Amino acid sequence: MAFLAERRRERDRARPQPQAAPLLREPEHSNNAPSPGAGSARYNGYGAFIHDDGNDDVNGLAVSQLKVEDCWRCLTGPGTIGEVLVCRHVKFGTIVELNKDSAGGFSMQREQGAQVKYCSALCSMQDESKPFAPQVVQRLSAGEGSKLAQGTHAGTWGAGMVRANRVVFKTRVKGRDGEPEESAELYLTVDGFVFLSAGGFKCTAVRAGEFMPELSRLDANKLLKESMESS
Numbered sequence: 001m002a003f004l005a006e007r008r009r010e011r012d013r014a015r016p017q018p019q020a021a022p023l024l025r026e027p028e029h030s031n032n033a034p035s036p037g038a039g040s041a042r043y044n045g046y047g048a049f050i051h052d053d054g055n056d057d058v059n060g061l062a063v064s065q066l067k068v069e070d071c072w073r074c075l076t077g078p079g080t081i082g083e084v085l086v087c088r089h090v091k092f093g094t095i096v097e098l099n100k101d102s103a104g105g106f107s108m109q110r111e112q113g114a115q116v117k118y119c120s121a122l123c124s125m126q127d128e129s130k131p132f133a134p135q136v137v138q139r140l141s142a143g144e145g146s147k148l149a150q151g152t153h154a155g156t157w158g159a160g161m162v163r164a165n166r167v168v169f170k171t172r173v174k175g176r177d178g179e180p181e182e183s184a185e186l187y188l189t190v191d192g193f194v195f196l197s198a199g200g201f202k203c204t205a206v207r208a209g210e211f212m213p214e215l216s217r218l219d220a221n222k223l224l225k226e227s228m229e230s231s
Contacts, residue, residue: 075145079133100155104173123197
């Protein structure tokens with residue numbers, strides 16, 4: 001009997017022993033933005049990724065999460081012709097300067113380092129050698145300033161109003177040849193701005209760093225509608 005018991009123990013030792021299953025680690029979660037290194041997505045500059053696989057539903061979701069207040073930073077300071085409110089787009093570097101004593105004109109750059117242009121209330125353009133408030137522009141480019149928000153004051157341009165995810169500045173200018181006063185309106189959007197001139201004969205815009213001069217009122221309104229639908 002002892003012999004048989006020993007043989008059973010030897011057979012048991014010879015059998016392959018089952019191995020314990022490896023421990024599975026829980027995936028690590030990070031609060032940081034995911035890396036775009038996989039090549040299927042591009043960072044859009046606002047804390048989200050644009051996918052290159054043609055999935056418009058995914059891209060639409062990323063765009064719809066943008067808020068105009070997060071897309072612009074602003075700072076007020078002295079300029080060559082008085083106090084100026086300077087607004088800078090955080091991704092494209094588009095600059096808009098609103099002089100607080102302006103009669104409906106403003107200066108702008110389509111992107112950082114581009115030609116400075118002055119736009120009158122009637123949308124007449126002229127090149128300028130430098131911004132009206134170069135030190136304020138430099139400070140904004142270095143990361144200073146605050147988010148553009150409801151009530152941001154711009155002198156004769158009034159207080160910015162958030163409407164349909166756009167910040168609107170409005171001013172009244174004298175009519176031509178004794179005509180009644182007319183309104184000039186500047187809309188800051190998630191990817192640029194649209195300016196509706198006094199009288200509305202000519203308008204202008206900057207979209208994603210692209211300058212669009214001498215737009216018709218119809219084309220300008222289309223841009224505004226598109227900016228509302230994509231926001």
